[in-house]
Amino acid sequence: MPLGAAGPGGRGQLPELDRAAEPGLAGGGVATLVVPTAFLGSYVARNFEDDILAALAQAGAPVSRLIFAPQARAVAAAPVTAAPAPALPPEAPEGESTRLDPRLTFDRFVVGKSNELAHAAARRVAEGHTGFNPLFLHGGVGLGKTHLMQAIAQEMRARQPQARVLYLSAEQFMIRFVSALRDRRMMDFKQAFRAVDVLMVDDIQFIAGKDSTQEEFFHTFNALVDQGKQIVLTADRSPVEITSLEERVTSRLQSGLVVQVNPADYELRLGVLQSKLASARAADPSLKIADGVLEFLAARITSNLRVLEGALTRLCAQGNLVGREITLDLARDCLGDVLRHSDRKVSIEEIQRKVAEHYHIRLADLVGPKRLRSFARPRQVAMYLAKTMTSRSLPDIGRRFGGRDHTTVIHGVRKIEELKVSDAQIADDLDLLRRALEA
Known part of the structure; x- marks a missing residue:
């Protein structure tokens, strides 16, 4: 029993019933109605369920309960003329991604230590594995996040030509949302974005502080995840570091796989x-x-x-x-x-700040007098980086670390030089910190 889209304004005219399909869909007091999306089914159930039950009873098919089944899960026992899925906005024709650069493919993505995890996760998603939902990629400018996003979209389009893949920026999402509000076409907007198979939003940090856009994105996110649809997002920082994001949005963004794309070595x-x-x-x-x-x-x-x-x-x-x-x-x-x-020069203050952030300690403890191992080792790392990445003298470096003597700096530098050969964790920390400071 296909069900057409009900208008958003109050209790208007009921959708027309397909009587030819009734015997196959109604039985045991239960009727299953085919709807284009789960969202539309929920809307009709809230606003029209009583009227539909009354109409069925009047037509000679007494039913006590209705089930609203999205097209993909519709009962196939009876011949059903499926209602078409709502069309995407003109900028995103059905079955296509938008604004894709044919050069940005997996074949042309160079993999290294700093991006190998992000690349592997993107590959898995493009192959149809939905275990990472959402996939959230974050990192600085020019590190390959958009390349991976577009590569996913193009790979999915090649593997599944009929898949509805929508790729857009957070700014475009906001513009379409505002236009829908202005033109009083929110139902069209909701149906369009909830009908896609894959939603990909670039630079999601731009919706921070925009309460109405965040709320609509939150509901769109939930609707797609509930339908088992894939979501891929990028940002310039991790979800917890994006200020002015609602807590519920931040929580949702962290519910899948969050991967950092690090500066290239x-x-x-x-x-x-x-x-x-x-x-x-x-x-x-x-x-x-x-x-x-x-x-x-x-x-x-x-x-x-x-x-x-x-x-x-x-x-x-x-x-x-x-x-x-x-x-x-x-x-x-x-x-x-x-x-x-x-050739921008790195300052000792920048090094201290980055090291403190990396080891999750306070800057005051890094340069302070405490000799606990949890502070002493990061302090030595910072001294080593200050010695190797700046032109400051040893006495000057010592003064920046709480007025320490230059011999303390020498000891710290030599200790890290020894550890970076024997301790893989220290070597990785130094590599990551150096790349972050250079970027």
């Missing part, structure tokens, strides 16, 4: 450059680049991968336009502004 940066150069040479076989240029760029440009790729693009354009080999001298001349920006 030297090996990953070099791998990204090699991959991009291979694509450039495929388009222009005459492109010449001297040995050591890629290594130079990977070592000097550490801010993010987007800036790194842009630098190589500029070099390739320069070499192509002037017909010259790309040498180290040409790279220094052409990328002077980028290199100067990448």
Whole structure:
């Protein structure tokens, strides 16, 4: 018994009943009605259930209880003409993702230590495994989060052409929500977003502080999860670090798999450059680049991968336009502004703050007099980083750590140099902290 969409305004005209389907759907005092979405079924049940029961009784089919079944779970025993699912907004045609860059695929994503977990989780989701729901990727600018999002969307579209995959930014979600409110088309908005198979929202932190948008996203999130639909989200920080998010929204965002995409290390940066150069040479076989240029760029440009790729693009354009080999001298001349920006000096205060955050201790305890191991080891790590990442003298570093003597700094630096060889955890901590500070 297919059920058309009921209007949102009060108790209007009842949906027309398909009498041919009644014998197969009504029996034992129970009638099952096919609805496009679970949300629409709940709405009709709240507003029209009594009227439908009365109409069935008047038509000679006394029924005591109604079951509203979404199309995917509809009873197949009787011939049913399924009601069409609500159409997505014009920006997202049925069965397609929007704003997808064909270059952003899994094949062109370079995997390294800093992003291997995010890549593996994205692959699993794209293959149809829904154990990670939602999948929440977070990290700084230019680290590959959007690349992974678009790769998931394109892989899903290739595997399941009929799947309704909707990819958009949080800003686009908010704009459509506000437009629906203004045009009094909230039911269309709700049905459209609840009818997708996969919802992907980029930069979700932008809904923070926007109460009405948060509330609608929360209900959309719940409706899709209840239907077993996949959700993928990205942000520039973890859910608990996004201020002005409602507690219930934060809790929902943490209910799946939260993965941090860390700043790229030297090996990953070099791998990204090699991959991009291979694509450039495929388009222009005459492109010449001297040995050591890629290594130079990977070592000097550490801010993010987007800036790194842009630098190589500029070099390739320069070499192509002037017909010259790309040498180290040409790279220094052409990328002077980028290199100067990448040479930002790290301060001891920044190092102390990052180390305290990493080890979850107070900054006052890091630089204070307490000699507990839980404070002493992070303090030595901070001293080591201050010695290796700044040009400050040992006495100056000691003064920044609560007025300690330079011999204390020397001892701390030597201790960390020994531990980073024998203690894998210390080595990982140093690597992560250095990359975070360089970024």
